Amino acid sequence: MELKDRILAPEIIEAYKELDTTEVADAVNRFGYNTGMFGLNCIVPGTKLCGQAFTVLFGVCQGGFEGKMDYLDEVPAGNVIVIDNDGRLDYSCWGDLMSRVAMRNGVNGTIADGIIRDIPDIREMKYPTFARATHMWTGKMHSYLEATQVPVRIAGVSVNPGDLIFGDDTGVLSIPFEIAEKVLAAAQEIHEREKVIEGFIKQGMRLDKAREETGYYFLQEAKKAGK
Structure with missing residues (x-):
């Protein structure tokens, strides 16, 4: 299909x-x-996340910035951004500026297999977000955009573009299309x-x-x- x-x-x-x-x-x-994404936590309490997956795969820079990073304006309104950052905890893959653009464009939320930052601003926006943890360390010069709309693996769960992502305060899971x-x-x-x-x-x-x-x-x- x-x-x-x-x-x-x-x-x-x-x-x-x-x-x-x-x-x-x-x-x-x-x-x-069994598609519950263990280890991904609701970062903005009281929000609900629901929409079809727009998948994002990041790679690791080997010596400085390696190409494209931005993809947000490709994400259709109503989708949920699903970021495969290989569960890394040493640098972030999402923040407040990205959340502002996503909200402006009608995106329904983000899940990240990794860490995110700028938590006070994201919570103030009430932008539905799930991640492994939070930390202020930047992903700039550490990661690059490898591909979008490809199969990814999030917290051990396979996610394909178009799968339904659903989350609330209890957790987040994927429902195969x-x-x-x-x-x-x-x-x-x-x-x-x-x-x-x-x-x-x-x-x-x-x-x-x-x-x-x-x-x-x-x-x-x-x-x-x-x-």
């Missing part, structure tokens, strides 16, 4: 925004995937079932009984990938 064909309908993305990452993660697990609609339906089912459980609990029912009544234990039952 060509990149131009990997576009999700806007209503699918909007529907995801009504959910949380725990519900979506349980739904992803149902299809035999091919199953995004099926995962949404499963997550909505889990969401509704948990609401029923909450109602039973408010009525005084035991948790184990409430879960048994709703078939909760089987909602996350893994199935073969792609089914």
